[in-house]
Amino acid sequence: MPDITAVPCPPTSAAEGRKDIRKEYVHLGRSEMVLLTSWWQREDGEFSLTARWPAPAVGLGYDQRMLTQTVRQSGLTLAHAAYGAPLSDHTVLNYFDFTVAPGFEVPADAPCDLAVEVTVKNAKTRGSRVISLDMDFRIFRDGRMAARAESEFGWLSTRVYRRLRGEHFEVDWNGWPLPDPVEPRTVGRSAPVDVVLSAGDHPRHWQLRNDVDNAVLYDHPVDHVPGLALMEAAHQAANAALYPVQFEPTTVTSAFERYAEFDRPCWIEAEVLPATPGETSVLVTATQDGETVFRSRLGGPCG
Known part of the structure; x- marks a missing residue:
């Protein structure tokens, strides 16, 4: 770090x-x-x-x-x-x-x-x-x-x-389904437009939502989910996993392994890891079509 x-x-x-x-x-x-x-x-x-x-x-x-x-x-x-x-x-x-x-x-x-x-x-x-x-x-x-x-x-x-992107080089911008956001306060945000997570089918599991009205993350059309959107998803997932305890990570490591596409569901999962007393560590993984596209580990004081 x-x-x-x-x-x-x-x-x-x-x-x-x-x-x-x-x-x-x-x-x-x-x-x-x-x-x-x-x-x-x-x-x-x-x-x-x-x-x-x-x-x-x-x-x-x-x-x-x-x-x-x-x-x-x-x-x-x-x-x-x-x-x-x-x-x-x-x-x-x-x-x-x-x-x-x-x-x-x-x-x-x-x-x-x-x-x-x-x-x-x-x-x-x-x-x-x-x-x-x-x-x-x-x-x-x-x-x-x-x-x-x-x-x-x-x-x-x-x-x-x-050549690398093939059929994904061009996308139908904003043509994908937009699932409902989770409650903003549970992910540390104040407005629905800023929420990048939608409820998944089990605890600590969400679907990534790409709302192009979120100008901070989606300023202009691109052919894949921006890296900063995945980092924001990790931040929100860590907060949601610990809610209602407040969490503001002070150390974050992130690795981008594959492109995340807009036209298929991308799943976000959080795992709370063992940590020293007074500290919290959360591992967030994004997968699509069964393949890992992104990993992030967030740590810091909690409470």
Whole structure:
């Protein structure tokens, strides 16, 4: 897991060194969903970015979706702006682990500014094309580290991706059945549109629901369930498995094993694992057609 021990936030760079964030770099259609505000390069493989998060829903210290979106947007921005990954390439998320400082909160009544420091640990290229970046992300609020993440992004050309995806390269966007959501409070959300789980046929078992009105997760048409939607499903499943006990995980590891398709049911299952006193650990697995597509382990204090 990424180490959250004290790491100083580097001093702010001169304003003239900053570059604006292009909406195209973060693969978003809605400008209001772009959380990053600027980026610049400190030295080879070392980058700084700034971000602004909206106030979280009432009752939340922070919104995990803002954290995962910030990491996603940071990785994509650096890939395109600093490493020349073509905008036409298709992104592959291999793994995504993060640790959050216990008790981390953002203001409940106003947007919050954060600093993001990124180290590219390993950049793989084929010829002049970048094919993967393994990155370490440190997110700071008021000079103190709030979260740390590690993730590897990969890229495939359209020709290779089309061959890989076959008949799933194109989908009937929003043409799939949308099952009813579970009660929002049971999964740590406040509105039905934010709920990604529908009741399954036995305890701690749900069907993934892909509601495209959820603008945080489904900004634009894509050919498979977004990785961040699966991570949100894991977060909600862990909360549902422990409800009514409140759970805000501080350590999360996630592995993406196969693509999750929109046109067939994807099942989410949670298992509460043994943990040290005062801590909780939940393993969440997503399966489709009997195959595992995603695994996530979430841990932290509970109660």
